[in-house]
Amino acid sequence: MSAHAHPVPMTARRSPPLRGVAEVPGDKSISHRALILGALSIGETHITGLLEGQDVLDTATAMRAFGATVTRHGPGEWSVRGVGVGGFAEPAQVIDCGNSGTGVRLIMGAMATTPITATFTGDASLNKRPMGRVTDPLALFGARAHGRQGGKLPMTLVGAAEAVPVRYRLPMPSAQVKSAVLLAGLNAPGQTVVIEPEATRDHTERMLRGFGAEVTVEDSPEGRIITLTGQPELTGQAVAVPRDPSSAAFPVCAALLVPGSEILVPGVSRNPTRDGLYVTLLEMGADITFENPREEGGEPVADLRVRHSPALKGVETPPERAASMIDEFPILSVVAARAQGATVMRGVKELRVKESDRIDAMARGLEACGVRIEEDTDTLIVHGTGAVPGGATVESRLDHRIAMAFLVLGMVAETPVTVDDASPIDTSFPLFEGLMTGLGASLVRTNR
Numbered sequence: 132m133s134a135h136a137h138p139v140p141m142t143a144r145r146s147p148p149l150r151g152v153a154e155v156p157g158d159k160s161i162s163h164r165a166l167i168l169g170a171l172s173i174g175e176t177h178i179t180g181l182l183e184g185q186d187v188l189d190t191a192t193a194m195r196a197f198g199a200t201v202t203r204h205g206p207g208e209w210s211v212r213g214v215g216v217g218g219f220a221e222p223a224q225v226i227d228c229g230n231s232g233t234g235v236r237l238i239m240g241a242m243a244t245t246p247i248t249a250t251f252t253g254d255a256s257l258n259k260r261p262m263g264r265v266t267d268p269l270a271l272f273g274a275r276a277h278g279r280q281g282g283k284l285p286m287t288l289v290g291a292a293e294a295v296p297v298r299y300r301l302p303m304p305s306a307q308v309k310s311a312v313l314l315a316g317l318n319a320p321g322q323t324v325v326i327e328p329e330a331t332r333d334h335t336e337r338m339l340r341g342f343g344a345e346v347t348v349e350d351s352p353e354g355r356i357i358t359l360t361g362q363p364e365l366t367g368q369a370v371a372v373p374r375d376p377s378s379a380a381f382p383v384c385a386a387l388l389v390p391g392s393e394i395l396v397p398g399v400s401r402n403p404t405r406d407g408l409y410v411t412l413l414e415m416g417a418d419i420t421f422e423n424p425r426e427e428g429g430e431p432v433a434d435l436r437v438r439h440s441p442a443l444k445g446v447e448t449p450p451e452r453a454a455s456m457i458d459e460f461p462i463l464s465v466v467a468a469r470a471q472g473a474t475v476m477r478g479v480k481e482l483r484v485k486e487s488d489r490i491d492a493m494a495r496g497l498e499a500c501g502v503r504i505e506e507d508t509d510t511l512i513v514h515g516t517g518a519v520p521g522g523a524t525v526e527s528r529l530d531h532r533i534a535m536a537f538l539v540l541g542m543v544a545e546t547p548v549t550v551d552d553a554s555p556i557d558t559s560f561p562l563f564e565g566l567m568t569g570l571g572a573s574l575v576r577t578n579r
C-alpha cells in the first residue's frame with residue numbers, strides 16, 4: 132500500500148537522448164537541519180533553496196508544534212523564528228513525521244534534553260523502522276522512550292528533567308544517530324562527545340558552528356571525535372541550501388546510461404562525506420566533469436556535466452565508503468546492471484533498515500528484470516552484462532529511492548519497466564517526473 136490514498140503506477144520506456152539542464156531540488160539533509168536549528172535559535176533564520184518534499188514539510192510542521200514560527204514566503208524560501216536552546220514547548224498533538232527517518236530521529240534528539248513529552252508516529256514504512264538506535268543514547272542524557280515492541284513507532288519520548296552530558300561511541304555509521312546525540316547535547320551542561328569509527332555526513336557539525344555552537348572535530352585512532360560544548364545561545368542565520376547529491380544521482384546516472392545524452396546539473400553539493408557515488412562512478416569510467424567549483428551555505432558545490440558513458444565497468448566499493456553513499460546504492464545497482472562485469476558493494480548492511488530493506492528490494496527487482504544478483508547481510512553483488520531485459524513490474528515498497536532507481540532502469544532496459552507505486556517519490560523529489568520528462572525521458576503514469 133502507498134502512503135498516499137491511491138498508488139500511482141508508473142512505467143519507463145527506452146529513452147531518447149537526455150538533454151538540457153537538470154535543476155534538482157535542495158539537499159534534504161540540510162533542509163531538515165536548517166529548520167531544526169532555526170527553531171533552536173534566537174532570532175530569525177532565513178532559508179533559500181529548501182527542499183519542499185513531504186519529508187521536509189513534515190519537519191516544518193513539527194517545528195511549529197514545538198513553538199517555533201515557520202513561514203513559507205515563496206518557492207524554497209522560508210523563515211524560522213526560533214525559541215532558543217531548551218525553549219521547545221510541549222506539543223499539543225502527535226508529531227507525524229511521515230516517511231522520514233531523518234526527521235523523526237533528529238527531532239527526538241532536539242527535544243530529548245528539554246523536560247517535555249512528545250509522541251511520534253509516521254507512515255507504514257517509518258513505523259517499521261528501528262528507533263532504539265537513537266533512543267538508547269538519548270536515554271544516557273536522562274530521556275525515557277515508550278514505544279511499540281522492538282522500539283518502533285508510535286513512540287512517546289519524555290525529555291530529561293536534568294540532562295547530563297554524554298560520551299557516546301557510535302556502534303554503526305549513522306549520521307542520524309550522531310546528529311540526534313549532538314542536538315540533545317545542546318541543552319546539556321558541559322561537553323557532549325560523539326566518537327564515530329567511520330566518518331558520516333557532517334552537515335550537523337558544519338551547521339552547528341554556523342549557528343554559533345562550539346564544535347571541535349579531531350581524528351584519532353578511535354575515529355572522528357566530535358566535541359560539542361553544551362548550552363550555547365544559537366543565533367538565527369541565512370542558510371542557502373545546496374542541491375541534493377542524492378537527488379542529482381538519478382538524472383546523472385540516467386544520462387550516463389542513455390545513449391547520446393548530455394546534461395548539466397548545477398549547484399550540486401560536493402561535500403566529501405556525501406561524494407561516494409561520484410567517486411565510484413568515475414572509477415567505473417563515467418564521463419562526469421565538475422565545473423565552477425565554489426562554496427554555498429558553508430558547503431562545497433559544483434556544476435556537474437554528464438555525458439553518455441558506453442564503456443562502464445564493474446568495480447568494488449570498499450566498506451569504508453558506504454557511509455558517504457548510503458542513499459545512492461539503489462541507483463548504483465542500476466548502473467552496475469548496465470556495466471560490464473561484477474560490481475561488489477560492501478559494508479551495506481545499513482540498507483536493510485532504510486525506508487525499506489533496500490538490498491532485498493533491489494535484488495528482487497533486478498532479478499525480475501533479468502539481472503543476476505548475489506547478496507548477504509552486508510554485501511550486494513550485481514553481475515552486469517551491458518544489457519537488461521526489463522519487462523517487470525517492480526514493488527517500490529513505499530521507498531522513494533527504489534521507485535526512482537527502477538524508473539531509470541526502464542529508460543535503458545530492452546522492454547519497459549513499471550513501478551507499482553511512484554507516489555513515495557514526493558517525499559524527497561516531487562519534481563522528478565517533470566524534470567526527467569523535460570530532459571526527454573519516457574515516463575508515463577499507468578493504470579492497473
